[in-house]
Amino acid sequence: MNIILEAKNIHKSYANHKALDDVSISVPRGCVFGLLGPNGAGKTTLIRNINQIIAPDSGEIWFDGERLQPRHIEQIGYLPEERGLYKKMKVGEQAMYLAQLKGLSQKQALEKLKTWFLKFGIENWWDKKVEELSKGMAQKVQFIVTILHNPKLLIFDEPFSGFDPVNVELLKAEMMNLRDKGTTIIFSTHNMGSVEEVCDEIALINKSQVVLNGNVKEIQRQYRNYSYSLTYESTNEINLQPLLPQGFSVLESHPNGHGFFTAKIQTPEGSKINNLLTEITKHVDVTGIQEILPSMNNIFIQTVTK
């Protein structure tokens, strides 16, 4: 697998508090990598290590096949959770400044900023002061500045906090767009709602340690509980329970209208979808079946409270 970022056995302690305890993650190139965990788990500390804002006590970080070093800063874009802008400075001036700090020349910065401002429909904010903007508006500017220098790796720490739903969708779309162009994205959040939709890979950090990591689909399969959602066609609702062999149980059943019904069925551990079908097709006309995978939210809660 092509890995863009790898952290190996990172330890970081503050005075009498362990922020990261032997944390290792590896982020495949071109994916959206969810860095998940409750507040205070150590996500931000890990991100700050990757951004070289603070140095780990021990452990190594590799970026794009090399040990992480200061010049890599220009290949990483970082949108921190605690983000702000100079209130008294004009939007354009400020964006130019931040872009140049990331290593863009004045000309490049101006060109790219104009393009992005047009794209986000904020070109007439250029000469406004930041204090005149709403929070959501300021976040758009911050987002643009973060991605402006075409970094190979983007790190978003709680990117959607403070955005209205319309802008969340705009942002998600831009994120997916960037990923499709080959940018790798680390997406840190304690809000699981958007994880399945957005992330390809995840690492779950709890109490300074990685407790779960891997591909989202694989993890869901790993945490599967062999329950299925079955839809069938019938004139009236059928009590399926007596028709099923031992070990199978109907969790719930309800009509879908127009002669269709849905039942949620728990099967014995390790059984396959075919086992259920073999039994049930003897009695009803199945029109659809789907495995119910646990949501990341459930897995998260299950793992964290374990």
Place this chain on the structure above:
Amino acid sequence: MKSKILLIIRREYMTRVKKKSFIIMTILGPILFASLLVVPALLMKVSTDKDTIAVVDESGNFEDKLENKGTLIFSNVEDIDMAREQLKESVFDLVLFIEKTDEDKANPVSLFYNKKQPGLGTVTAIENQLQDVLQNKLLMQTFHISTEDYNKIKAIKINLRAQDVRTGEESATGMKTGIGYAAAFLIYLFVFLFGAQVMQGVIEEKSSRIVEVIVSSVKPFQIMMGKIIGIACVGLTQFLLWIVLTFGIVAIAGGAMASSFTPNEMTQSMNMGEMISPEIAGQIETVTMVEKMLSGVGNIDFTFIILMFLIYFIGGYLLYASLFAAVGSAVDNEADTQQFMLPLTVPLILAIIAIPMVMQNPNGSVAVWLSMIPFTSPVLMMMRVPFGVPTWELALSIGLLIAGFIFTTWFAAKIYRTGILMYGKKVNYQELWKWLRY
């Protein structure tokens, strides 16, 4: 990386120089300074506020001997009770009551006022006149000295000119004290004004949360140094403009004043402490004072003093500015800075308090010690520099200052890099100590 710190310096500089407050201060400053120089002289000229004093002299010693001089106008009144009544009706400003006693004892004297209290200057001027009259009387009656001889005695003035035994150069002590004091005070002012700006800048970046965005592109140390250097440039720009504009205003105002002043008024205004016999002593005294101020000025090594000034000016600022930055990084808002400001302000204020002591004795042990300690040396060494400081002392002091600011910068950087990323935490000294060891 180098160009990034330049970007930061440029931003810090440009945003501040373009501010309205900077422009206003730049214009107002010289007007204030110039008025400090010009207004006292103007006031001297226009000060016509006289005190009318009723003299009730029961002793008879002072009859017609008190002169209307300066702001004092005397007139004789026979009866104390009448004088008091008139005082209450504001016919007079003051009543001077001299009681009669035996010959050899000093006369008990009272000064009555109505609502308007006499100032120290008025009281001293009256006292001086009374003393003069009594001394005069004693000299003439008891020792039989004529008024002419008495004036001769009064006119004796010694003007001590310190000279270098090897070169014969004169020391121009007054001028040197003036230069030293001005330099010391400028450094003090600069450190405080612009150190506070560094602190405010850090707090602004922290509270607006921009710092976390920047810190992913640039090292905290670069942000801190960029800010410190940028603000130093702002300060130097402002000072330069102040100096140029102040001299401009003073030159214009001075020119206007000189044409309206008579020479005698000029001498009086320059000779505030010596009002005893202005016609004779004043003239002589003024000439010697001006001469004293200017003689030997040519011997002052201005290039050297300016060089030293720049070294201590910049060194002192760098020493303190990084500490101000550290304080800014440790707090969430300006209200919380109090507890950490104390250790910064105490040495600076101590230095200012010690100035008179150093002025008295520029080579005394207190002066030498305080001009070695980096926290006080920028202010106090400048007090000593015009008088000549042994090279080894200067070298040691500058060496210590450089070591000092390297240390404070290192120390501040450690606190700064942790502090800027720490929000919503009440920080105390114990906490800061922990940050140092991260």
